[in-house]
Amino acid sequence: MKLLKTLAAAAMMSLVASSSFASDVAKGDITVSKTWTRATPPKAMAGGGFAEITNSGSEDDRLVAASSPAAGRVELHEMAVNDGVMKMRQLENGIEVPAGQTVALQPGGLHIMFMALNGPFKEGETVPVTLTFEKAGEVEIDLKVEKIGAKGMAHGQMHQHGKN
Secondary structure (H helix, E strand, O other): OHHHHHHHHHHHHHHHHHHHHOOOEEEOOEEEEEEEEEOOOOOOOEEEEEEEEEEOOOOOEEEEEEEOOOEEEEEEEEEEEEOOEEEEEEOOOOEEEOOOOEEEEOOOOEEEEEEEEOOOOOOOOEEEEEEEEOOOEEEEEEEEEEOOOOOOOOHHHOOOOOOO
16 A cells, blocks of 8 residues: 555656646747646637747747647737727737747737637647747647636746746
């Protein structure tokens, strides 16, 4: 019985340790971290995706596309207030990630837009996404699905070890 408890504790510690790194993905000079999305109602046709993208290199890069098997179409969008009106628009030229800087994709600003969802995003699950950068190429990430209406990642997921 004691051996079972020890093995169970070791397995849980392994899961916790691996999940604290799960959202950090690096390729070349680009690191994508704090990846998340919100749960959607059962018949929702759209959802947003959020992350932090850090460019540790000496040259600018650009996020030019995103794709996911979870949606029929994925676009890069920006929400902005123009003349007192909140507007969302697709960024045809992508999102610039300047050298030595971090760009936040977050609610109410720059974000990944999932359209024609293939099913609801369910809290606790993950949504696979491929981000395509001009220089770094393709980066595979998973967005952790938080509760409907979440304003950010659950507190425990925000602490990244060994990054930033």
